[in-house]
Amino acid sequence: MPSALPLGLPAPADGVLPEHTANGANARNFGLYVHIPFCAVRCGYCDFNTYTATELGGGASQDEYAGTARQELTFAAGALSASGVPRRPMSTVFFGGGTPTLLPARDLAGILASAVELWGLVPGAEVTTEANPDSVTEESLQVLAAAGFTRVSFGMQSAVPHVLQVLDRTHSPERVPQAVEWARRAGLKVSIDLIYGTPGESMTDWRTSLETALSYGPDHVSAYALIIEEGTKLAGRIRRGEVPAIDDDDHADKYAVADEKLGAGGLHWYEVSNWALSVDDQCRHNLAYWKGDDWWGIGPGAHSHVGGVRWWNAKHPRAYAAALDAGSSPAAGREVLSARDRYVEDVMLRVRLREGLPTATLEPEGRRAVAGLIADRLVEPVDAFRGLVRLTDGGRLLADAVVRRLLPD
Known part of the structure; x- marks a missing residue:
C-alpha cells in the first residue's frame, strides 16, 4: 500500500501562505507537478500513492480526474495571488504517477492547457510526462507533442523478461523500442528509467538492460537501485524466502557498471542517479527540486514547495476531490522550514x-x-x-x- 504522509501542521482551508514566501520569488523558478494516481497493475516493489481500479472504490474516477486537477489549478492560482506571491510563468511541468498516460492524451493536454492559461510558460520550457511503454500509442504521443509536451520518460526498468516478472511490470521488452520510435517521430525527447538490483538479476542481465537501453539512443537515463519498502508485495516475497534479498555490494557493483556503460554511450552523470547526453538534456524539473526552487504539486498526495513552506495533499483521490468540491484546499498538512x-x-x-x-x-x-x-x-x-x-x-x-x-x- 502507499506509504504514509508525513506529520505536519494543519494547512489552512484557503491555502494562503505566510507572507515571507513572496520574498525573492522572482529569483526562483516556478514549476508544476501533476500527479496522476492511476496504474493498471500495482508493481510489487511500489509504495507510491497510486491506485488500481479495484483499489479506488466509489467516489473516485479516472474519467473525472482531469476536471478535478483543473479545479486545483484554479485554486492554486488564487491561493498564490492571495499570498502575494508574484505570478511567474512555469519553467517546467512534470506529469508523474502512477501512469499518467493511462488517462487519454486529450485529458493530459487539457490539464496542461489550463495551467498555461493561468501561468504561461517560459520560452523553451520543459514539459514531461512519465509513461509505461504499453500505455502509449503513436497517435497519443503526437497529441501530447502538439499540446506542448517536450519530453517523455519511459519506465523500461529492465530488458530481461524474468527481471520484469519479479518487478510485476506489464510491458514486454519488445514494446520499448516501438514506443521510443513513436516518441521520436512526434519530436519528443526520450528518457529511460532503469532499476538495478532486482532479486535474481545477474550482472549479465544488468549489462543487457544497459546495452539495450543505449541501443535506443535516449537523451537521458535514470538508473535507480531497487529499494524494498515495507508493506509491498516484493517485501513479503523476500520475507517468505520466495526470492533472494537485495545486496548492497551487488548494488555498488551494478552502479559502477552503469556509469561505465552509460559514459561510454555518450551520457554523462549530472546527479548521482541520472545521466544525460548534454546539459540541455538534463531533467530541469528534477533539478528544480534539488536546488530548492518553487513548485506546486497537483493531485492526491502531491507535495508542493514555495519559499520555504512545504505542504502535501490528502492521499486518496476521493478525499482529494471532496475537498476541492467543497472549495477548500486539498492539503492534509504543511511545514514551515x-x-x-x-x-x-x-x-x-x-x-x-x-x-x-x-x-x-x-x-x-x-x-x-x-x-x-x-x-x-x-x-x-x-x-x-x-x-x-x-x-x-x-x-x-x-x-x-x-x-x-x-x-x-
Missing part, C-alpha cells in the same frame, strides 16, 4: 549534483570535514581547492556517508 532545515536539505541535495556544492555555503564543521573527505577519496581534491565539494566516482557510491560527515550533528 527553518533556516536550519533549509541548510540541511540544501547540503543533502546539492552534494549529489555533478556541479558540486560551494564550500563557502557550509557551516564550519562541514568545511573542516572536507579535508578528511579528500583524504578518503570521496570528493575531488582539485575542485575542493576551487571551492566546490564534488563527489569522486567512489564518493557517489557513498553519497549518504559524505552528507553525514558534512552535517555531523
Whole structure:
C-alpha cells in the first residue's frame, strides 16, 4: 500500500501562505507537478500513492480526474495571488504517477492547457510526462507533442523478461523500442528509467538492460537501485524466502557498471542517479527540486514547495476531490522550514549534483570535514581547492556517508 504522509501542521482551508514566501520569488523558478494516481497493475516493489481500479472504490474516477486537477489549478492560482506571491510563468511541468498516460492524451493536454492559461510558460520550457511503454500509442504521443509536451520518460526498468516478472511490470521488452520510435517521430525527447538490483538479476542481465537501453539512443537515463519498502508485495516475497534479498555490494557493483556503460554511450552523470547526453538534456524539473526552487504539486498526495513552506495533499483521490468540491484546499498538512532545515536539505541535495556544492555555503564543521573527505577519496581534491565539494566516482557510491560527515550533528 502507499506509504504514509508525513506529520505536519494543519494547512489552512484557503491555502494562503505566510507572507515571507513572496520574498525573492522572482529569483526562483516556478514549476508544476501533476500527479496522476492511476496504474493498471500495482508493481510489487511500489509504495507510491497510486491506485488500481479495484483499489479506488466509489467516489473516485479516472474519467473525472482531469476536471478535478483543473479545479486545483484554479485554486492554486488564487491561493498564490492571495499570498502575494508574484505570478511567474512555469519553467517546467512534470506529469508523474502512477501512469499518467493511462488517462487519454486529450485529458493530459487539457490539464496542461489550463495551467498555461493561468501561468504561461517560459520560452523553451520543459514539459514531461512519465509513461509505461504499453500505455502509449503513436497517435497519443503526437497529441501530447502538439499540446506542448517536450519530453517523455519511459519506465523500461529492465530488458530481461524474468527481471520484469519479479518487478510485476506489464510491458514486454519488445514494446520499448516501438514506443521510443513513436516518441521520436512526434519530436519528443526520450528518457529511460532503469532499476538495478532486482532479486535474481545477474550482472549479465544488468549489462543487457544497459546495452539495450543505449541501443535506443535516449537523451537521458535514470538508473535507480531497487529499494524494498515495507508493506509491498516484493517485501513479503523476500520475507517468505520466495526470492533472494537485495545486496548492497551487488548494488555498488551494478552502479559502477552503469556509469561505465552509460559514459561510454555518450551520457554523462549530472546527479548521482541520472545521466544525460548534454546539459540541455538534463531533467530541469528534477533539478528544480534539488536546488530548492518553487513548485506546486497537483493531485492526491502531491507535495508542493514555495519559499520555504512545504505542504502535501490528502492521499486518496476521493478525499482529494471532496475537498476541492467543497472549495477548500486539498492539503492534509504543511511545514514551515527553518533556516536550519533549509541548510540541511540544501547540503543533502546539492552534494549529489555533478556541479558540486560551494564550500563557502557550509557551516564550519562541514568545511573542516572536507579535508578528511579528500583524504578518503570521496570528493575531488582539485575542485575542493576551487571551492566546490564534488563527489569522486567512489564518493557517489557513498553519497549518504559524505552528507553525514558534512552535517555531523
